[in-house]
Amino acid sequence: GAGVSQSPRYKVAKRGQDVALRCDPISGHVSLFWYQQALGQGPEFLTYFQNEAQLDKSGLPSDRFFAERPEGSVSTLKIQRTQQEDSAVYLCASRSAVDTQYFGPGTRLTVL
């Protein structure tokens, strides 16, 4: 079946703009994760949903970052008042109850 999809694949924003990044998980996957991957680094955890409940948001770097998954399927990561240090690839992953996380292709955000 279809894998995890993310949109847009590339996003360029001016500093101070708000952005919204979308993740469509694998159908039926209960858990959804967001990661941030800075250039030359490994991905770092941002937040985690189980169905619509956000169980862990300890990785969100500031209150400008907000994620939601209102119906327990599609998720949106929103970044308000973007800063240059927000430039990174944002990865989404989904997982069934006990299985492996499957990653989407990522959204590359560049803040000018």
Place this chain on the structure above:
Amino acid sequence: AQSVTQPDIHITVSEGASLELRCNYSYGATPYLFWYVQSPGQGLQLLLKYFSGDTLVQGIKGFEAEFKRSQSSFNLRKPSVHWSDAAEYFCAVRDDKIIFGKGTRLHILP
């Protein structure tokens, strides 16, 4: 705290040579361990995983990894590399979320 260390930032091997990428983890309980590969501009692809059982795990593309609890290691190996194996490799441990190492970039010499 849980962590993953990949001591080698870059590794260069000749095509056809054997490969070993090192990974050490810090985790209080029995770890769930993974190796992922990421080619330029691509997403993360799972190579193999260890949850329990046989400590030698076979993965895709001819890769294998061995879990050694006494050494807290989960090194990735391949007997003969191909030019297409050039990529970034990430070792990871799962604690609900996944904790990644910083990655090892593999370069292949023709």
